[in-house]
Amino acid sequence: MTEEKGLNFIEDIVEEDLRNGKYTQIVTRFPPEPNGYLHIGHASSICLNFGLTEKYGGYTNLRFDDTNPVTEETEYVDSIKEDVKWLGFQWKHELYASDYFEALYQFAIDLIKKGLAYVDDSSSEEIAALKGTPTEPGRNSPYRDRTVQENLDLFESMKKGAFKDGSKTLRAKIDMAHINMLMRDPVLYRIKHAHHHRTGNEWCIYPMYDFAHGQSDSIENVTHSLCTLEFVPHRELYDWLIEKLEIFPSKQYEFARRNLTYTITSKRKLLQLVNENHVDGWDDPRMTTISGMRRRGFTPESIRDFCTRIGIAKRENLVDMSLLEYCVREHLNKIAIRRMAVLDPVKLIITNYPAGQTEEVFSENNPEAENNGGTRPVVFSGELWIEREDFMETPAKKWFRLAPGALVRLKSAYIVKCDDFIKDDEGNITAIQCSYIPESKSGNDVSGIRAKGTIHWVSVAHAAEAEVRLYDRLFTVENPAAEEGDFTSYINPNSLQIVKKAYIETALKDAVEGEKFQFIRKGYFTPDTHSAPGKLVFNRTVTLKDTWAKESKK
Protein backbone atom coordinates (compact mmCIF):
# COMPACT_ATOMS: atom_id res chain seq x y z
CA MET A 1 0.00 0.00 0.00
CA THR A 2 1.36 3.38 -0.89
CA GLU A 3 1.28 6.32 1.41
CA GLU A 4 -1.13 8.95 0.20
CA LYS A 5 -0.55 11.66 2.70
CA GLY A 6 2.62 13.71 2.47
CA LEU A 7 5.27 13.00 5.05
CA ASN A 8 6.55 15.55 7.49
CA PHE A 9 10.23 16.44 7.31
CA ILE A 10 11.18 14.11 10.14
CA GLU A 11 9.44 11.16 8.52
CA ASP A 12 11.36 11.99 5.37
CA ILE A 13 14.63 11.75 7.31
CA VAL A 14 13.61 8.49 8.97
CA GLU A 15 12.56 6.90 5.68
CA GLU A 16 15.81 7.97 4.09
CA ASP A 17 17.85 6.53 6.98
CA LEU A 18 15.94 3.27 6.76
CA ARG A 19 16.18 3.08 2.98
CA ASN A 20 19.93 3.58 2.78
CA GLY A 21 20.50 1.12 5.62
CA LYS A 22 21.85 3.63 8.14
CA TYR A 23 19.57 1.99 10.68
CA THR A 24 17.51 -1.17 10.64
CA GLN A 25 15.24 0.11 13.40
CA ILE A 26 14.80 3.47 14.96
CA VAL A 27 14.85 4.48 18.61
CA THR A 28 13.31 7.68 19.92
CA ARG A 29 12.75 9.05 23.38
CA PHE A 30 10.36 11.40 25.12
CA PRO A 31 12.54 13.34 27.60
CA PRO A 32 10.55 15.58 29.96
CA GLU A 33 12.13 17.32 32.92
CA PRO A 34 9.97 16.36 35.93
CA ASN A 35 9.37 19.94 37.01
CA GLY A 36 5.74 20.35 35.99
CA TYR A 37 2.74 18.70 34.42
CA LEU A 38 2.54 17.81 30.75
CA HIS A 39 0.51 20.03 28.43
CA ILE A 40 -0.90 19.95 24.91
CA GLY A 41 2.51 20.87 23.49
CA HIS A 42 4.02 17.80 25.11
CA ALA A 43 1.17 15.73 23.68
CA SER A 44 2.35 16.76 20.25
CA SER A 45 5.91 15.70 21.04
CA ILE A 46 4.71 12.42 22.55
CA CYS A 47 2.63 11.65 19.46
CA LEU A 48 5.61 12.48 17.27
CA ASN A 49 8.13 10.32 19.14
CA PHE A 50 5.89 7.35 19.81
CA GLY A 51 4.08 7.72 16.49
CA LEU A 52 7.35 7.43 14.59
CA THR A 53 8.35 4.12 16.14
CA GLU A 54 4.80 2.77 15.87
CA LYS A 55 4.90 3.56 12.17
CA TYR A 56 8.46 2.56 11.28
CA GLY A 57 9.31 -0.06 13.88
CA GLY A 58 11.67 0.24 16.83
CA TYR A 59 10.76 1.66 20.18
CA THR A 60 10.49 4.77 22.31
CA ASN A 61 11.86 5.31 25.79
CA LEU A 62 10.47 7.54 28.48
CA ARG A 63 13.43 9.37 29.93
CA PHE A 64 13.26 11.88 32.73
CA ASP A 65 15.77 14.64 32.25
CA ASP A 66 16.39 15.09 35.96
CA THR A 67 19.72 16.87 36.14
CA ASN A 68 18.58 19.85 38.19
CA PRO A 69 17.63 18.64 41.68
CA VAL A 70 16.16 21.94 42.86
CA THR A 71 13.19 22.02 40.47
CA GLU A 72 12.32 18.38 40.20
CA GLU A 73 9.86 16.29 42.19
CA THR A 74 8.48 12.77 42.27
CA GLU A 75 4.94 14.13 42.05
CA TYR A 76 5.77 15.31 38.54
CA VAL A 77 7.33 11.99 37.58
CA ASP A 78 4.13 10.20 38.56
CA SER A 79 1.86 12.59 36.71
CA ILE A 80 3.97 12.39 33.55
CA LYS A 81 3.82 8.61 33.51
CA GLU A 82 0.08 8.67 34.05
CA ASP A 83 -0.45 11.19 31.26
CA VAL A 84 1.65 9.35 28.68
CA LYS A 85 -0.15 6.11 29.50
CA TRP A 86 -3.53 7.79 29.34
CA LEU A 87 -2.73 9.11 25.88
CA GLY A 88 -2.35 5.47 24.93
CA PHE A 89 1.40 5.03 24.52
CA GLN A 90 3.67 2.41 26.02
CA TRP A 91 7.34 3.16 26.46
CA LYS A 92 9.96 0.47 26.15
CA HIS A 93 12.16 1.57 29.07
CA GLU A 94 11.55 3.98 31.92
CA LEU A 95 14.84 5.79 32.30
CA TYR A 96 16.37 8.70 34.16
CA ALA A 97 19.29 10.91 33.29
CA SER A 98 20.17 10.44 36.97
CA ASP A 99 20.73 6.74 36.20
CA TYR A 100 23.73 7.91 34.21
CA PHE A 101 25.38 10.16 36.78
CA GLU A 102 28.27 7.75 37.24
CA ALA A 103 28.66 7.16 33.49
CA LEU A 104 28.54 10.90 32.84
CA TYR A 105 31.16 11.45 35.52
CA GLN A 106 33.43 9.01 33.72
CA PHE A 107 32.76 10.80 30.43
CA ALA A 108 33.89 14.01 32.08
CA ILE A 109 37.09 12.38 33.27
CA ASP A 110 37.68 11.11 29.76
CA LEU A 111 37.29 14.63 28.44
CA ILE A 112 39.70 16.02 31.04
CA LYS A 113 42.27 13.37 30.14
CA LYS A 114 41.97 14.36 26.51
CA GLY A 115 42.73 17.94 27.49
CA LEU A 116 39.21 18.99 26.48
CA ALA A 117 37.82 20.08 29.82
CA TYR A 118 39.05 22.09 32.78
CA VAL A 119 38.00 23.15 36.24
CA ASP A 120 37.28 26.85 36.45
CA ASP A 121 37.26 28.79 39.73
CA SER A 122 35.54 31.80 38.18
CA SER A 123 32.23 32.97 39.56
CA SER A 124 29.22 32.92 37.29
CA GLU A 125 29.56 36.70 36.86
CA GLU A 126 33.19 36.34 35.86
CA ILE A 127 32.34 33.63 33.37
CA ALA A 128 29.63 35.84 31.89
CA ALA A 129 32.01 38.78 31.67
CA LEU A 130 34.52 36.77 29.66
CA LYS A 131 31.88 35.24 27.46
CA GLY A 132 31.82 38.06 24.92
CA THR A 133 28.68 38.91 22.99
CA PRO A 134 27.17 37.62 19.77
CA THR A 135 29.27 40.15 17.90
CA GLU A 136 32.44 40.18 20.03
CA PRO A 137 34.64 37.20 20.88
CA GLY A 138 35.07 36.07 24.47
CA ARG A 139 38.35 35.79 26.36
CA ASN A 140 40.01 32.84 28.01
CA SER A 141 39.54 32.15 31.68
CA PRO A 142 42.72 32.44 33.78
CA TYR A 143 42.14 28.82 34.85
CA ARG A 144 41.95 27.49 31.31
CA ASP A 145 45.48 26.13 31.16
CA ARG A 146 45.57 23.96 34.24
CA THR A 147 47.30 20.63 33.74
CA VAL A 148 45.35 17.46 33.19
CA GLN A 149 46.42 16.13 36.57
CA GLU A 150 45.41 19.31 38.34
CA ASN A 151 42.01 19.20 36.64
CA LEU A 152 41.57 15.54 37.52
CA ASP A 153 42.33 16.21 41.18
CA LEU A 154 40.14 19.27 41.38
CA PHE A 155 37.21 17.55 39.68
CA GLU A 156 37.47 14.64 42.06
CA SER A 157 37.44 17.04 44.99
CA MET A 158 34.39 18.72 43.52
CA LYS A 159 32.65 15.39 43.48
CA LYS A 160 33.70 14.64 47.04
CA GLY A 161 32.09 17.82 48.26
CA ALA A 162 35.21 19.83 49.07
CA PHE A 163 33.80 23.02 47.57
CA LYS A 164 30.83 25.29 48.06
CA ASP A 165 28.03 25.81 45.57
CA GLY A 166 29.10 28.12 42.79
CA SER A 167 32.77 28.11 43.63
CA LYS A 168 33.90 25.90 40.75
CA THR A 169 32.63 24.47 37.49
CA LEU A 170 33.88 22.00 34.95
CA ARG A 171 34.03 23.54 31.50
CA ALA A 172 34.67 22.18 28.04
CA LYS A 173 37.76 23.61 26.41
CA ILE A 174 36.59 24.57 22.95
CA ASP A 175 37.01 28.12 21.65
CA MET A 176 36.17 31.37 23.43
CA ALA A 177 35.97 33.14 20.08
CA HIS A 178 33.56 30.63 18.57
CA ILE A 179 30.80 32.20 16.49
CA ASN A 180 28.28 30.01 18.35
CA MET A 181 28.17 31.30 21.89
CA LEU A 182 27.27 27.88 23.21
CA MET A 183 30.67 26.65 22.07
CA ARG A 184 32.57 29.25 24.14
CA ASP A 185 33.76 26.81 26.79
CA PRO A 186 30.30 25.77 28.01
CA VAL A 187 29.83 24.76 31.64
CA LEU A 188 29.52 20.98 31.91
CA TYR A 189 29.18 20.47 35.68
CA ARG A 190 28.15 22.70 38.54
CA ILE A 191 28.20 22.20 42.29
CA LYS A 192 24.82 21.92 44.01
CA HIS A 193 24.61 20.58 47.52
CA ALA A 194 20.97 19.74 47.05
CA HIS A 195 18.72 16.76 47.59
CA HIS A 196 17.85 14.94 44.39
CA HIS A 197 14.47 13.22 44.07
CA ARG A 198 16.13 9.92 43.18
CA THR A 199 19.81 9.99 44.09
CA GLY A 200 19.25 11.77 47.39
CA ASN A 201 22.49 13.26 48.69
CA GLU A 202 24.80 10.93 46.81
CA TRP A 203 25.94 13.66 44.42
CA CYS A 204 26.82 17.30 44.91
CA ILE A 205 27.89 17.92 41.34
CA TYR A 206 25.29 17.79 38.60
CA PRO A 207 25.75 17.73 34.83
CA MET A 208 24.26 20.52 32.76
CA TYR A 209 21.65 19.75 30.11
CA ASP A 210 24.23 19.83 27.32
CA PHE A 211 26.47 17.33 29.05
CA ALA A 212 23.60 15.00 29.94
CA HIS A 213 21.17 14.96 27.07
CA GLY A 214 23.25 13.87 24.10
CA GLN A 215 25.21 11.37 26.18
CA SER A 216 21.98 9.88 27.52
CA ASP A 217 20.68 9.59 23.97
CA SER A 218 23.90 7.90 23.01
CA ILE A 219 23.88 5.46 25.93
CA GLU A 220 20.36 4.44 24.91
CA ASN A 221 21.24 4.17 21.22
CA VAL A 222 18.64 6.76 20.35
CA THR A 223 18.77 7.18 16.59
CA HIS A 224 16.59 10.26 16.21
CA SER A 225 16.63 12.70 19.09
CA LEU A 226 13.77 15.13 18.52
CA CYS A 227 13.54 18.43 20.29
CA THR A 228 12.17 21.90 19.79
CA LEU A 229 13.69 24.72 17.78
CA GLU A 230 15.33 26.55 20.68
CA PHE A 231 17.87 23.74 20.81
CA VAL A 232 19.14 24.29 17.29
CA PRO A 233 22.27 26.13 18.51
CA HIS A 234 22.92 23.28 20.95
CA ARG A 235 23.26 20.76 18.16
CA GLU A 236 26.83 21.78 17.43
CA LEU A 237 27.80 21.09 21.04
CA TYR A 238 25.74 17.89 21.05
CA ASP A 239 27.73 16.61 18.08
CA TRP A 240 31.07 17.86 19.45
CA LEU A 241 30.68 15.96 22.71
CA ILE A 242 29.65 12.74 21.00
CA GLU A 243 32.59 13.01 18.64
CA LYS A 244 35.18 13.72 21.33
CA LEU A 245 33.79 11.04 23.62
CA GLU A 246 33.70 8.60 20.69
CA ILE A 247 30.30 7.22 21.59
CA PHE A 248 27.18 6.18 19.63
CA PRO A 249 26.28 9.03 17.28
CA SER A 250 22.69 9.90 18.07
CA LYS A 251 21.41 12.71 15.86
CA GLN A 252 19.36 15.67 16.96
CA TYR A 253 16.52 17.11 14.85
CA GLU A 254 14.45 20.11 15.75
CA PHE A 255 10.82 20.96 15.14
CA ALA A 256 8.68 23.97 16.04
CA ARG A 257 6.75 23.69 19.29
CA ARG A 258 3.01 23.88 18.83
CA ASN A 259 1.13 26.90 20.18
CA LEU A 260 -2.61 27.11 20.69
CA THR A 261 -4.82 30.20 20.68
CA TYR A 262 -6.30 31.45 23.96
CA THR A 263 -3.97 29.42 26.10
CA ILE A 264 -0.33 29.12 27.10
CA THR A 265 2.01 26.21 26.71
CA SER A 266 4.87 27.03 29.02
CA LYS A 267 5.45 25.02 32.15
CA ARG A 268 6.77 28.09 33.92
CA LYS A 269 3.62 30.09 33.18
CA LEU A 270 1.32 27.20 33.97
CA LEU A 271 3.07 26.87 37.33
CA GLN A 272 2.48 30.56 37.92
CA LEU A 273 -1.26 30.11 37.26
CA VAL A 274 -1.31 27.34 39.83
CA ASN A 275 0.82 29.10 42.45
CA GLU A 276 -1.09 32.36 42.20
CA ASN A 277 -4.41 30.50 42.41
CA HIS A 278 -5.74 31.74 39.10
CA VAL A 279 -6.83 28.16 38.60
CA ASP A 280 -7.77 25.20 40.74
CA GLY A 281 -4.50 23.30 40.25
CA TRP A 282 -2.59 21.68 37.41
CA ASP A 283 -5.68 19.68 36.47
CA ASP A 284 -8.10 22.60 36.44
CA PRO A 285 -10.38 21.85 33.48
CA ARG A 286 -9.52 25.21 31.94
CA MET A 287 -5.84 24.32 31.75
CA THR A 288 -4.54 22.80 28.53
CA THR A 289 -2.50 20.37 30.58
CA ILE A 290 -3.11 16.73 29.76
CA SER A 291 -4.58 16.23 33.22
CA GLY A 292 -6.76 19.33 32.88
CA MET A 293 -8.11 18.20 29.55
CA ARG A 294 -8.74 14.73 30.92
CA ARG A 295 -10.74 16.20 33.80
CA ARG A 296 -12.57 18.44 31.36
CA GLY A 297 -13.73 15.39 29.41
CA PHE A 298 -11.35 15.21 26.44
CA THR A 299 -10.58 11.74 25.18
CA PRO A 300 -7.07 10.50 24.36
CA GLU A 301 -8.31 9.71 20.85
CA SER A 302 -9.37 13.29 20.26
CA ILE A 303 -6.04 14.68 21.45
CA ARG A 304 -4.08 12.26 19.29
CA ASP A 305 -6.27 13.11 16.32
CA PHE A 306 -5.59 16.79 16.95
CA CYS A 307 -1.84 16.22 17.07
CA THR A 308 -1.97 14.32 13.79
CA ARG A 309 -3.98 17.05 12.12
CA ILE A 310 -1.72 19.92 13.15
CA GLY A 311 1.35 18.01 12.00
CA ILE A 312 4.98 18.85 12.52
CA ALA A 313 7.06 21.50 10.81
CA LYS A 314 9.73 24.07 11.52
CA ARG A 315 7.88 27.31 11.23
CA GLU A 316 6.33 29.26 14.03
CA ASN A 317 2.66 28.58 14.48
CA LEU A 318 -0.42 29.41 16.48
CA VAL A 319 -3.04 26.73 16.00
CA ASP A 320 -6.73 27.60 16.24
CA MET A 321 -8.44 26.31 19.37
CA SER A 322 -11.42 25.61 17.11
CA LEU A 323 -9.54 22.69 15.59
CA LEU A 324 -9.05 21.08 19.01
CA GLU A 325 -12.75 21.63 19.69
CA TYR A 326 -13.63 20.08 16.37
CA CYS A 327 -11.56 16.99 17.20
CA VAL A 328 -13.18 16.44 20.56
CA ARG A 329 -16.70 16.98 19.19
CA GLU A 330 -15.98 14.58 16.38
CA HIS A 331 -15.06 11.80 18.80
CA LEU A 332 -17.62 12.56 21.49
CA ASN A 333 -20.40 12.68 18.91
CA LYS A 334 -19.76 9.02 18.25
CA ILE A 335 -19.41 7.80 21.82
CA ALA A 336 -21.29 10.16 24.14
CA ILE A 337 -24.58 8.99 25.63
CA ARG A 338 -27.46 11.41 25.03
CA ARG A 339 -29.26 12.69 28.08
CA MET A 340 -31.51 15.61 28.91
CA ALA A 341 -30.54 18.29 31.39
CA VAL A 342 -31.98 21.75 31.97
CA LEU A 343 -29.37 24.28 33.03
CA ASP A 344 -31.45 27.44 33.32
CA PRO A 345 -34.94 26.22 34.17
CA VAL A 346 -38.35 27.74 33.67
CA LYS A 347 -41.55 25.83 34.30
CA LEU A 348 -43.75 24.59 31.47
CA ILE A 349 -47.27 23.55 32.47
CA ILE A 350 -49.41 21.45 30.17
CA THR A 351 -52.92 22.55 31.02
CA ASN A 352 -54.76 19.76 29.22
CA TYR A 353 -52.59 16.92 30.56
CA PRO A 354 -54.48 15.03 33.33
CA ALA A 355 -53.27 16.21 36.72
CA GLY A 356 -51.00 13.72 38.44
CA GLN A 357 -50.66 11.52 35.37
CA THR A 358 -47.25 10.34 34.18
CA GLU A 359 -46.07 8.14 31.35
CA GLU A 360 -42.82 6.71 30.08
CA VAL A 361 -41.45 7.84 26.76
CA PHE A 362 -38.38 6.35 25.13
CA SER A 363 -35.46 8.36 23.92
CA GLU A 364 -32.41 7.35 21.90
CA ASN A 365 -29.15 6.87 23.76
CA ASN A 366 -27.06 7.75 20.77
CA PRO A 367 -28.35 8.09 17.21
CA GLU A 368 -24.75 8.08 15.94
CA ALA A 369 -23.88 4.72 17.49
CA GLU A 370 -23.75 1.68 15.22
CA ASN A 371 -27.07 0.16 16.27
CA ASN A 372 -28.57 3.38 17.47
CA GLY A 373 -27.39 2.75 21.02
CA GLY A 374 -30.86 1.66 22.07
CA THR A 375 -33.25 3.77 24.09
CA ARG A 376 -33.95 4.55 27.72
CA PRO A 377 -37.23 5.40 29.40
CA VAL A 378 -37.87 8.95 30.51
CA VAL A 379 -40.81 9.94 32.68
CA PHE A 380 -43.10 12.54 31.16
CA SER A 381 -45.64 14.58 33.10
CA GLY A 382 -47.75 17.72 32.90
CA GLU A 383 -45.21 19.85 34.69
CA LEU A 384 -41.79 20.18 33.14
CA TRP A 385 -38.59 22.17 33.37
CA ILE A 386 -37.44 23.61 30.08
CA GLU A 387 -34.59 25.91 29.18
CA ARG A 388 -35.39 29.56 29.74
CA GLU A 389 -33.69 30.50 26.51
CA ASP A 390 -36.06 28.25 24.56
CA PHE A 391 -38.92 30.69 25.01
CA MET A 392 -39.21 34.14 23.51
CA GLU A 393 -42.01 36.47 24.40
CA THR A 394 -41.54 38.31 21.14
CA PRO A 395 -40.00 35.87 18.72
CA ALA A 396 -37.05 36.93 16.60
CA LYS A 397 -37.13 36.26 12.90
CA LYS A 398 -36.34 32.67 11.99
CA TRP A 399 -37.11 31.69 15.58
CA PHE A 400 -38.69 28.26 15.75
CA ARG A 401 -38.76 27.42 19.39
CA LEU A 402 -41.44 28.35 21.91
CA ALA A 403 -43.32 31.65 21.69
CA PRO A 404 -46.89 32.68 22.25
CA GLY A 405 -49.05 30.68 19.85
CA ALA A 406 -46.09 28.65 18.54
CA LEU A 407 -45.80 24.88 18.28
CA VAL A 408 -42.77 22.94 19.40
CA ARG A 409 -41.88 19.27 19.84
CA LEU A 410 -40.84 18.12 23.30
CA LYS A 411 -38.02 15.73 22.50
CA SER A 412 -39.21 12.11 22.31
CA ALA A 413 -42.68 13.14 23.58
CA TYR A 414 -45.48 15.39 22.35
CA ILE A 415 -45.95 18.52 20.34
CA VAL A 416 -47.16 21.38 22.51
CA LYS A 417 -48.63 24.76 21.72
CA CYS A 418 -47.91 27.79 23.84
CA ASP A 419 -51.17 29.37 25.00
CA ASP A 420 -49.98 31.80 27.64
CA PHE A 421 -47.24 32.71 30.06
CA ILE A 422 -47.05 34.14 33.57
CA LYS A 423 -44.85 36.97 34.76
CA ASP A 424 -44.01 38.11 38.27
CA ASP A 425 -44.08 41.71 39.45
CA GLU A 426 -40.58 42.35 38.13
CA GLY A 427 -41.45 41.13 34.69
CA ASN A 428 -39.69 37.77 34.92
CA ILE A 429 -41.41 34.90 33.25
CA THR A 430 -42.25 32.29 35.89
CA ALA A 431 -44.26 29.75 33.92
CA ILE A 432 -45.31 28.94 30.41
CA GLN A 433 -48.72 27.41 29.77
CA CYS A 434 -49.20 25.01 26.91
CA SER A 435 -51.64 22.48 25.59
CA TYR A 436 -50.37 19.23 24.19
CA ILE A 437 -51.55 17.33 21.17
CA PRO A 438 -52.27 13.73 22.29
CA GLU A 439 -52.04 12.34 18.73
CA SER A 440 -48.52 13.65 18.29
CA LYS A 441 -46.72 11.23 20.58
CA SER A 442 -43.24 10.48 19.42
CA GLY A 443 -43.01 7.21 17.53
CA ASN A 444 -46.66 7.11 16.47
CA ASP A 445 -47.52 10.63 15.57
CA VAL A 446 -50.82 10.64 13.69
CA SER A 447 -51.51 14.32 14.19
CA GLY A 448 -50.23 15.38 10.80
CA ILE A 449 -48.73 18.42 12.47
CA ARG A 450 -45.14 19.33 11.93
CA ALA A 451 -43.26 21.32 14.52
CA LYS A 452 -40.10 22.92 13.29
CA GLY A 453 -38.41 23.12 16.66
CA THR A 454 -37.61 20.41 19.19
CA ILE A 455 -36.59 21.21 22.74
CA HIS A 456 -35.37 19.17 25.69
CA TRP A 457 -37.13 18.94 29.05
CA VAL A 458 -37.15 17.23 32.45
CA SER A 459 -40.22 16.33 34.50
CA VAL A 460 -40.39 18.53 37.59
CA ALA A 461 -41.45 15.71 39.89
CA HIS A 462 -38.81 13.33 38.60
CA ALA A 463 -35.81 15.56 38.08
CA ALA A 464 -32.55 15.01 39.93
CA GLU A 465 -30.21 17.87 40.70
CA ALA A 466 -26.60 18.47 39.84
CA GLU A 467 -23.99 21.18 39.80
CA VAL A 468 -22.80 22.01 36.32
CA ARG A 469 -19.59 23.86 35.51
CA LEU A 470 -19.42 25.72 32.24
CA TYR A 471 -15.94 26.54 31.00
CA ASP A 472 -14.82 29.09 28.51
CA ARG A 473 -11.38 29.97 27.21
CA LEU A 474 -8.91 30.91 29.95
CA PHE A 475 -7.64 34.03 28.19
CA THR A 476 -9.31 36.89 26.40
CA VAL A 477 -6.62 37.24 23.76
CA GLU A 478 -5.39 34.79 21.15
CA ASN A 479 -1.77 34.84 22.20
CA PRO A 480 -1.44 35.91 25.85
CA ALA A 481 2.29 35.13 25.92
CA ALA A 482 2.91 37.67 23.17
CA GLU A 483 0.95 40.52 24.75
CA GLU A 484 2.41 43.47 26.59
CA GLY A 485 2.83 43.07 30.33
CA ASP A 486 2.07 40.09 32.51
CA PHE A 487 0.07 37.39 30.78
CA THR A 488 -2.13 36.94 33.85
CA SER A 489 -3.77 40.29 33.19
CA TYR A 490 -5.41 38.70 30.14
CA ILE A 491 -7.18 35.97 32.09
CA ASN A 492 -10.82 35.69 31.13
CA PRO A 493 -12.84 36.60 34.26
CA ASN A 494 -15.75 34.52 32.92
CA SER A 495 -13.80 31.37 32.17
CA LEU A 496 -15.81 29.45 34.74
CA GLN A 497 -19.53 29.74 35.28
CA ILE A 498 -21.07 27.51 37.92
CA VAL A 499 -24.67 26.40 37.70
CA LYS A 500 -25.42 25.36 41.26
CA LYS A 501 -28.70 23.63 40.55
CA ALA A 502 -29.40 22.13 37.18
CA TYR A 503 -32.20 19.62 36.65
CA ILE A 504 -31.16 16.35 35.11
CA GLU A 505 -33.10 13.31 34.03
CA THR A 506 -33.06 10.37 36.43
CA ALA A 507 -30.89 8.18 34.18
CA LEU A 508 -28.04 10.58 34.92
CA LYS A 509 -28.13 10.00 38.67
CA ASP A 510 -25.56 7.21 38.60
CA ALA A 511 -23.07 8.96 36.34
CA VAL A 512 -19.47 8.30 37.34
CA GLU A 513 -16.11 9.78 36.44
CA GLY A 514 -14.92 8.89 32.98
CA GLU A 515 -18.37 8.62 31.42
CA LYS A 516 -19.11 10.88 28.49
CA PHE A 517 -22.49 12.45 27.92
CA GLN A 518 -24.10 14.75 25.50
CA PHE A 519 -26.69 16.91 27.24
CA ILE A 520 -28.96 17.26 24.27
CA ARG A 521 -28.62 20.63 22.56
CA LYS A 522 -26.28 21.89 25.31
CA GLY A 523 -22.93 20.23 24.76
CA TYR A 524 -20.71 17.42 25.97
CA PHE A 525 -20.36 16.83 29.70
CA THR A 526 -18.51 14.50 32.02
CA PRO A 527 -18.60 14.00 35.80
CA ASP A 528 -15.87 15.94 37.58
CA THR A 529 -13.21 14.11 39.57
CA HIS A 530 -14.94 15.33 42.73
CA SER A 531 -18.43 14.33 41.65
CA ALA A 532 -20.17 11.83 43.92
CA PRO A 533 -23.56 10.11 44.00
CA GLY A 534 -26.01 12.47 45.61
CA LYS A 535 -23.67 15.37 44.94
CA LEU A 536 -23.16 15.26 41.23
CA VAL A 537 -20.88 17.71 39.47
CA PHE A 538 -20.58 17.83 35.70
CA ASN A 539 -17.92 19.58 33.65
CA ARG A 540 -18.78 20.89 30.23
CA THR A 541 -16.13 19.64 27.85
CA VAL A 542 -17.29 21.69 24.89
CA THR A 543 -20.53 23.13 23.59
CA LEU A 544 -22.28 21.84 20.53
CA LYS A 545 -21.90 23.91 17.42
CA ASP A 546 -24.54 26.58 17.66
CA THR A 547 -25.63 28.01 14.34
CA TRP A 548 -28.60 29.70 15.96
CA ALA A 549 -26.23 31.77 18.11
CA LYS A 550 -24.67 33.03 14.89
CA GLU A 551 -27.99 33.54 13.18
CA SER A 552 -29.41 35.50 16.11
CA LYS A 553 -26.53 37.96 15.99
CA LYS A 554 -27.30 38.97 12.43
Added chain:
RNA sequence: UGCCCGAUAGUAUAAUGGUAGUACGACAGUUUUUGGUACUGUUUGUCUUGGUUCGAAUCCAGGUCGGGCAACCA
Protein backbone atom coordinates in the same frame (compact mmCIF):
# COMPACT_ATOMS: atom_id res chain seq x y z
C1' U B 1 24.28 45.22 13.16
C1' G B 2 27.53 38.81 13.93
C1' C B 3 25.66 33.77 13.49
C1' C B 4 21.52 30.33 13.15
C1' C B 5 16.29 28.98 11.86
C1' G B 6 12.00 30.09 9.18
C1' A B 7 8.16 32.37 5.51
C1' U B 8 2.29 28.30 0.97
C1' A B 9 -5.69 30.62 1.79
C1' G B 10 -8.01 33.38 8.23
C1' U B 11 -5.36 28.86 10.83
C1' A B 12 -2.45 24.39 10.35
C1' U B 13 -0.18 21.34 6.88
C1' A B 14 1.02 18.82 1.72
C1' A B 15 3.08 19.18 -3.19
C1' U B 16 10.86 17.08 -2.96
C1' G B 17 11.79 20.87 -11.05
C1' G B 18 5.89 19.14 -14.24
C1' U B 19 -2.33 20.48 -12.84
C1' A B 20 -0.86 24.55 -5.89
C1' G B 21 -3.99 19.99 -2.78
C1' U B 22 -6.18 18.54 2.21
C1' A B 23 -8.33 19.65 6.99
C1' C B 24 -10.38 23.25 10.27
C1' G B 25 -12.82 28.06 9.88
C1' A B 26 -16.22 31.27 7.15
C1' C B 27 -20.45 31.50 3.76
C1' A B 28 -24.72 29.11 1.14
C1' G B 29 -27.91 24.92 0.59
C1' U B 30 -30.14 19.59 1.42
C1' U B 31 -31.57 16.10 5.28
C1' U B 32 -32.98 16.03 10.47
C1' U B 33 -37.92 14.67 16.56
C1' U B 34 -30.69 17.86 18.96
C1' G B 35 -30.60 25.16 15.08
C1' G B 36 -26.28 18.79 16.76
C1' U B 37 -24.70 14.95 13.17
C1' A B 38 -24.41 13.74 7.92
C1' C B 39 -24.16 15.43 2.85
C1' U B 40 -23.37 19.18 -1.23
C1' G B 41 -21.44 23.63 -2.97
C1' U B 42 -18.70 28.43 -2.59
C1' U B 43 -14.69 31.30 -0.79
C1' U B 44 -9.48 32.70 0.01
C1' G B 45 -2.79 31.28 -0.91
C1' U B 46 3.18 30.31 -2.82
C1' C B 47 6.88 37.35 1.39
C1' U B 48 9.67 40.34 -2.51
C1' U B 49 13.13 41.33 -6.72
C1' G B 50 16.16 39.19 -10.08
C1' G B 51 18.51 34.64 -12.19
C1' U B 52 18.84 29.31 -14.03
C1' U B 53 15.20 26.28 -16.87
C1' C B 54 10.89 24.31 -22.11
C1' G B 55 8.86 24.62 -17.10
C1' A B 56 10.21 27.18 -10.23
C1' A B 57 6.33 27.09 -4.10
C1' U B 58 10.61 23.89 -4.99
C1' C B 59 17.24 25.37 -7.37
C1' C B 60 20.66 30.08 -7.10
C1' A B 61 21.57 35.39 -5.61
C1' G B 62 19.96 39.91 -3.24
C1' G B 63 16.25 42.07 -0.16
C1' U B 64 12.00 42.23 3.44
C1' C B 65 9.63 40.35 7.61
C1' G B 66 9.30 36.98 11.95
C1' G B 67 11.89 34.01 15.64
C1' G B 68 16.34 32.32 18.28
C1' C B 69 21.49 32.86 20.38
C1' A B 70 25.57 36.22 25.63
C1' A B 71 21.42 30.78 32.62
C1' C B 72 26.41 27.29 37.26
C1' C B 73 17.76 26.23 33.64
C1' A B 74 15.95 22.47 30.43
